[in-house]
Amino acid sequence: MATFLAFLALALLAGACFFIYHRSQAGAEATDEKDLHRYMVANRELRLQRIDHALWDTAMHIAHGDEGVARARYIQLRVQQMKQEAASDSVE
Numbered sequence: 001m002a003t004f005l006a007f008l009a010l011a012l013l014a015g016a017c018f019f020i021y022h023r024s025q026a027g028a029e030a031t032d033e034k035d036l037h038r039y040m041v042a043n044r045e046l047r048l049q050r051i052d053h054a055l056w057d058t059a060m061h062i063a064h065g066d067e068g069v070a071r072a073r074y075i076q077l078r079v080q081q082m083k084q085e086a087a088s089d090s091v092e
Helices: 002-029 035-047 053-062 067-091
Strands: none
Touching: 035 067, 053 067
């Protein structure tokens, strides 16, 4: 019985490791080579306070008023917005 439990625990540990590894690789594949530039642009806009106010309001709502969290969410949202703009420009 103890051998079975040890095997079960080992199998669960291996499964968890595989799941974590697979999730990290999926995130790495979802980015493209221009993402770093987009993150830099979004951060610069935020630092210089040249922000999209509607996007900032969305980020503040998501962050429940926490400005630090809202800054991170704003950058993520802005990068998504830039990706969508690039995709729509490439289609036309």
